[in-house]
Amino acid sequence: MKKILALVLSLMMLCMAMPAMADGLAVGTYDPATAGTVEFSFGWWGNQVRDEVTKNAADYFTENYPNITFNLNAQSWGNYWALMSTYAANNDLPDVMQQDYAYIEQWVEAGDLLDLTPYVESGALDLSTMPESVIATGKVGDGLYAVCCAVNAPAMLYNKTLTDSLGIEVPMNITWDQFVEISKKIYEETGVGAIYGDGNSENPLTYYARSLGYTALWDENGLIPTAEEMAGYYQRLIDGVAEGWLYDTDKLAGVNTNDLAQYPMVYGASNEVRAWSAMCFSNQVAAYTAAANADGIELGFSTWPSTDPVKSNYMKPGQFFAVTTDAENPDLAVAFLNYLLNDVQGNILLRAERGVPPCNGTAAAIADEVGKIDATYPASVEYLAFVGENCSPIFPPLPSYAGTAQTEVIQMLAEECLLKGTSMTAEEAGQMAVEMIADIASSF
Amino acid sequence: MTAIPATKKKTTLGSWINQENVAGYMFSMPFIVGFLMFMVIPMGLSLFYSFCKYDIQNPPVWIGLENYIKIFTKDPTFIKTLKVTCYYALIGTPLKVVFALIVALILNHETKAVPLYRATYYLPSIIGGSVAVAILWRRMFESTGTINALLGKIFPFLQSYNWFSEGPAIWVLIILTVWQFGSSMLIFLSALKQIPRELYEASHVDGANTNQQFWRVTLPLLTPTIFFNLVQQTINSFLAFTQCKLITNGDPRKSTLFYTVYQYQKAFPAVGKSQMGYASALAWIMLVIISVVTALLFWSKSKWVYDD
Numbered sequence: 001m002k003k004i005l006a007l008v009l010s011l012m013m014l015c016m017a018m019p020a021m022a023d024g025l026a027v028g029t030y031d032p033a034t035a036g037t038v039e040f041s042f043g044w045w046g047n048q049v050r051d052e053v054t055k056n057a058a059d060y061f062t063e064n065y066p067n068i069t070f071n072l073n074a075q076s077w078g079n080y081w082a083l084m085s086t087y088a089a090n091n092d093l094p095d096v097m098q099q100d101y102a103y104i105e106q107w108v109e110a111g112d113l114l115d116l117t118p119y120v121e122s123g124a125l126d127l128s129t130m131p132e133s134v135i136a137t138g139k140v141g142d143g144l145y146a147v148c149c150a151v152n153a154p155a156m157l158y159n160k161t162l163t164d165s166l167g168i169e170v171p172m173n174i175t176w177d178q179f180v181e182i183s184k185k186i187y188e189e190t191g192v193g194a195i196y197g198d199g200n201s202e203n204p205l206t207y208y209a210r211s212l213g214y215t216a217l218w219d220e221n222g223l224i225p226t227a228e229e230m231a232g233y234y235q236r237l238i239d240g241v242a243e244g245w246l247y248d249t250d251k252l253a254g255v256n257t258n259d260l261a262q263y264p265m266v267y268g269a270s271n272e273v274r275a276w277s278a279m280c281f282s283n284q285v286a287a288y289t290a291a292a293n294a295d296g297i298e299l300g301f302s303t304w305p306s307t308d309p310v311k312s313n314y315m316k317p318g319q320f321f322a323v324t325t326d327a328e329n330p331d332l333a334v335a336f337l338n339y340l341l342n343d344v345q346g347n348i349l350l351r352a353e354r355g356v357p358p359c360n361g362t363a364a365a366i367a368d369e370v371g372k373i374d375a376t377y378p379a380s381v382e383y384l385a386f387v388g389e390n391c392s393p394i395f396p397p398l399p400s401y402a403g404t405a406q407t408e409v410i411q412m413l414a415e416e417c418l419l420k421g422t423s424m425t426a427e428e429a430g431q432m433a434v435e436m437i438a439d440i441a442s443s444f
Numbered sequence: 445m446t447a448i449p450a451t452k453k454k455t456t457l458g459s460w461i462n463q464e465n466v467a468g469y470m471f472s473m474p475f476i477v478g479f480l481m482f483m484v485i486p487m488g489l490s491l492f493y494s495f496c497k498y499d500i501q502n503p504p505v506w507i508g509l510e511n512y513i514k515i516f517t518k519d520p521t522f523i524k525t526l527k528v529t530c531y532y533a534l535i536g537t538p539l540k541v542v543f544a545l546i547v548a549l550i551l552n553h554e555t556k557a558v559p560l561y562r563a564t565y566y567l568p569s570i571i572g573g574s575v576a577v578a579i580l581w582r583r584m585f586e587s588t589g590t591i592n593a594l595l596g597k598i599f600p601f602l603q604s605y606n607w608f609s610e611g612p613a614i615w616v617l618i619i620l621t622v623w624q625f626g627s628s629m630l631i632f633l634s635a636l637k638q639i640p641r642e643l644y645e646a647s648h649v650d651g652a653n654t655n656q657q658f659w660r661v662t663l664p665l666l667t668p669t670i671f672f673n674l675v676q677q678t679i680n681s682f683l684a685f686t687q688c689k690l691i692t693n694g695d696p697r698k699s700t701l702f703y704t705v706y707q708y709q710k711a712f713p714a715v716g717k718s719q720m721g722y723a724s725a726l727a728w729i730m731l732v733i734i735s736v737v738t739a740l741l742f743w744s745k746s747k748w749v750y751d752d
Contacts (some may be wrong), residue, residue, distance in 0.1 A: 077714070078714045079714075081713070081715060082711075082712030082718070085499075085501055085718050086500065088501050089500040089501065106717065110499075110502050112501060249697055250608070250609030250610055250696050251606065251609070252695070252696065253610075253613060253692065253696035254586065254587055254607070254608040254609065269588040270587070270588055270604065272604055273586075273587055273588060400717065401716075402715075402716065403716015403717060404713070404716040404717060406715055406716060407709070407714070407715065407716060408521075415696065419696075
């Protein structure tokens, strides 16, 4: 187990090579003995399992800092950003907030995150066992604005009970053609469909663009792949719907793909509303497994389908913690951050639910304990080790227009191409994607 | 220096507050403060933002009419949501009002069970706008939900009908609004009680049957109430939010995306930057649309509403 961990962590370094850091001012450390009673807020997005483990870790923190009352703010991904931006407008952000690799830049530009460099130098924030390349993922310009708290990778989970019963073997590094073949076979024999490319995220498109040899889907000016290349992606959606095995727009509207516990892979009374797989990230395995257990099925792991899985795959600095500029007591916020990253007992309570801890020391110290509590953890670590050997460097953080392009263009085109009997051709969709996104990029 | 004799009584807090105009202001203060804080100031701000590029996190930047121009020239979703909202309002509202009237007529009898029925039928309206009902509604109409289970018993081919596909999805929302007919029904019931008995007696003497009485007496005298309900419910329909947000969230292909939800998505997107300025402009356009629709209804009033 520890060997695999060491491998994962060293591979992470290779996969996320980025520039080094700068210097700053000296700052204080928080001493609970001299401070009065304080309220401390912490906000994150996640799921029920994450909410529980985070609460446990916060409770344990108060054993050493008894004067603190926590104000915990757990949200779903869908509500989190909207809520946080209203807090930001009101200068009322939580002291510590969870951040995402894709959005850090936009929050730093708005001046909402605190530069942590001085705290690293004073020793209040100990990043000594975190690889330099992982630290660098939280940097914008010269400042360190967020600290990676977990590493994960895209993962395809599938209903192993179902595939086993049909005698289907789902390979690792599954290619697109294999995915189509398996999906067809399952659909023909059971009526269980597959969900791919629905409007929820641009991740499948990024994955596709990377399989063509690009590092990222977009840069400052718009999409990197050409209209013809984009058409190749949309053709997959149109073909899948025409062949029946892929969930079409109408069918997607009838199921809940936003709530993990109700995702058609792990929920649904009849085969027509079930899906055999889910494109997710490795840190969602614990939550999906809990839902699968309730449903009475076993889950299997593979990578997302791609014509070139090694080019497509990447290790992702999963989530970040950042201290906000609204924090009333930054010293305390940093102390809490340090606890979340380095405290062994705290990390056992967190159960590596967000992903494998990026501090080598912490990851090694908790491996056995967490493996005992959460049976999926060793499998996740093993999976990350596999991806580490079969991946390419991650794309840079998303340009600031990406979110808007996602909701206004990518989602719309996915819905059109996934429509049964759609009048849109893949060429039109590819052309529209390139033009509309370039338009959004230029007006931002 | 000689003391000036006190000609005026010293003003104490008690006497000051007892003055009639001060007391008047004090009593209306809760409303005035609320009106300023929660109506006038936010409206003023949103009018200002509608001329700005504003993402909440950074200060607003004045861009003049750009938002409005973009809405009218470059935003197909605006047209689409407007169509969806009008469809919902123009079909849902009359259906709801007619349904409320029919139930009110049925309940307008003096039997012992009537108060119970009235309360029962009013219940959906009280719980209607709530999150719980929206979620329940979604569950009921799911392909493995109650509705299909019941329908499947009678029409087996409907057993796994997808209510949330394009076309029927908007009807799931319309059925919900029609089901919440309670408040209109209560207004109709009280209006029915206001109709003078003598008119029925006189028409009876003149030989009118029940059917004729309804068309010649009841309905004309109810037109002011129908008008009131229509205006009220039309405005409510244009402003409907919760049902759409929780039951369909605009899916599939924005075919159930209400104007207010679109506005919300612009202001608070799940990913990406807020477009609060754009959303504010959308809100002001909606205000104009509702004003026009209401004005049209009032203009039509002289044509069909009986006024004595």
